[in-house]
Amino acid sequence: MLAYEVWYNEDAKLVREDKRPANPDSTINTKEAVTELHDFKTGIRYVIDQLGGCQIHPLDLVASDTQENMDLYNYNKSIVVDIRDPMRFFSFNDDYKFVGQRTARGIICDVFSNIVPDFPALGGKVNATMEYYFMSSNWNDLPLDGMDTDARAYPVQLVITAPSVYYTRIYNFFDYAQVYPLNLAFDASPCFEENQRLRFKLTFPGNSAPGQTEQWKEAVYHALAIHMKVNPIRVTGLSVETSDFNTYVSAMLLGTSNAAMFEKIQWPSIERTDSKVYKGITMPDECANLCINNTDFICNGYQYCPSDGYACRLLRDRVPSTPVLENATACDAFTRTVDFKATQEPIIKDAYANLVDAINTGLFQVEVMNPSTNSPDMFKAIDVDIISGQPMKTKPLPSMPQQFSYRVENVVPAITRVVETFVWYDSLLDIVRFDSRDPDQDNPYMTTYIHDFTTGVAYEINDVTKKCKISPLSQGAFDVVTGKPSTDGSQVVSMKSPQSMFYLDNSYRYVGQKTVRGIVCDVFESKRGDFKADAYNITDTSIFKYYFQADDWDYVSPDSTDITKSKPVMLEIEDVTVS
Secondary structure, X not given: OXXXXXXXXXXXXXXEEEEOOOOOOOOOOOOOOEEEEEEOOOOEEEXXXXXXXXXXXXXXXXXXXXXXXXXXXXXXXOOOEXXXXXXXXXXXXXXXXXXXXXXXXXXXXXXXEEEEEEEEEOOEXXXXXXXXXXXXXXXXXXXXXXXXXXXXXXXXXXXXXXXHXXXXXXXXXXXXXXXXXXXXXXXXXXXXXXXXXXXXXXXXXXXXXXXXXXHHHHHHXXXXXXXXXXXXXXXXXXXXEEOOOEEEEEEEEEOOOHHHHEEEOOOXXXXXXXOEEEOOOOOHHHHHHHHHOOOOOOOOEEEEEOOOOOEEEEEOOOOOOOOEOOOOOEEEEEEEOXXXXXXXXXXXXXXXXXXXXXXXXXXXXXXXXXXXXXXXXXXXXXXXXXXXXXXXXXXXXXXXXXXXXXXXEEEEHHHOEEEEEEEEEEOOOOEEEEEEOOOOOOOOOOEEEEEEOOOOEEEXXXXXXXXXXXXXXXXXXXXXXXXXXXXXXXXXXXXXXHHHHOOXXXXXXXXXXXXXXXXXXXXXXXXXXXXXXXXXXXXXXXXXXXEEEOOOOEEEOOOOOOEEEOOEEEEEEEEXXXX
C-alpha cells in the first residue's frame, strides 16, 4: 500500500506531490518521504527531502501530471511537456458510463465505468476496466485541509482491474478540497541558497481582526506575485503580525533556477548556425542565464561548445536544426521542456523594485473580509523594509584597524548559555590578549591569555590565584594562523590579520540594513566552509551574518579616546550543513 498527498492548480500551473518513493532513482536518491513540486511555467521539478535537501531537475514525461505537446514533437522531435487538465489528471473522459450506485468506504457513490485498451499492467498491455466512484450528490464532506465549507461529488475511489493478468489496483481519495491556500501548498525555499532569498516586511495601516491571518496571507501572496511580476512559486514564508495601529506582513522572495529550465539532449550534437553567439562562457549554467535573459527573441535552447572558444549558441528552436557550421566542433545541446510564453522572470533586485514602485504609487492594495460587517475591507501598503537577503545595492565591507579592543557576548541557544570574552588586539606590536573563563574546566576562574607573536610565547594567568603558565604558541587558538611545517617538522604559527580575526573576506554580500540593539546596521552575509565549532554542532557549512554600524552612526566608549565608525555590532552564525 502506498500513500500520496497531491495539490493541483491548473491556473498557477503548479502541482505538488508528497510521497515515499518505492524505487529511488537518479532524481530521488532516498526511500524517505519527499515533496515534489512541478512548476509548468518554467519547466522545473523540485525534489525536497525531509532534511531540507533539494534537487532540481527539468520536468519530464515520467510524472503522472505531465503530457506531451505533440504539435512540437511532430515539428522537430522536441520533447515539450505541459500540465494535464483536471480530466486527464484523473484519467477521466466522456467514454465513462454511469453504471449505478454502490457503497465505498461506507459512502453512497455514483459509479462510472470504462474499458481502457492497451493499459500497462505487469509488464504488458491489456484491456482493463476502470471504475470511478464519485460521492453521491446528496452527500457532503467536511475536509480537514483547504477552505471548502463542504465538498460534494468528489472522487472517492478508483478501481482498476485486468482479469486476464490477475491485476487489481484500488486508489482511495481523502480530504478532497477545491479551495486551499496556495501560499501554504507550494514552498520551494529549501532549494535556494541564502543569497537567492530576500526577506522583507510590508506595513499596512489598520489592524486585522482575530481569525483573519490566513486571509491576509492569501491576499498578500497573490498581490505580491502580481506587483512583483513573478511566478507565484517564488513568493513564500508569509507571516502576519498586528499592533494597535498597523498590520505587518513578512514574506520571502526567491531567485530563479535558470539552468534547471533546460534538459540536456542525450544524443550527440554538432555545432550549427545560431541566432546569437557568445564566446568565453566557462559554464553551461552561464549559457542558460544568457538564454533566459535574451530579449532579441524567445530562446528555446542552446548549444554549449567548449572546443570552439567556449561558445554559447542561443537557438530559436528547441532542437538544433540549422545548417552545420564549417569546422564544427562537438557540443552539448540543451532544450526547454515547456512551451515558454510567459514574460521574462525578473531577478530579485528588479522584482523588489517593482514592489517598491507599486507601494509608492498606491497600487498595492488587498481586500480582507471583515467578520463583523461581513464585507471586505480594503488595505493599502504604505511601506516595505528589507529584513535580509540578496544585495540591493553594492556597499564595501568595512575594514578593521590595526589596533582595537572589544567585549563580545557569545550567545549559544543550543546549550542555553551566554559566554563573555574581552579582547585586545595590536598587530603593530604582534600581541593579543583575551580574558575569559570556562566554568566546566578544572580552572573555572577568569583567566587572562597573552599571545606574544614576537617571541612565540603564550602566557596563561589565573586572575584569582595569580598563577602563570608559560608555553610556546601553538595552533588551535582563534588568533593563530598555522603555516607550513619547518625543516625540523615543527609547526610555524603567525598572528591573524585584523580581517582574518573576524572571518572577513571578499565572499561577503551586502544585504541591506537592520536595527540591532537600537543601532541601525549595515548587514553583510557570507556562506563559509572554514568555520568549525564541534562543541556548538557547527561542522561544515555555515552562514555568517555581520552587522556593522551604519555610516551615519558613531560609537563613544569610556575605554577609548576616539570616536569609532563602522564598528561591528553583532555576528550571527547559522549552521546549514546538510547531514
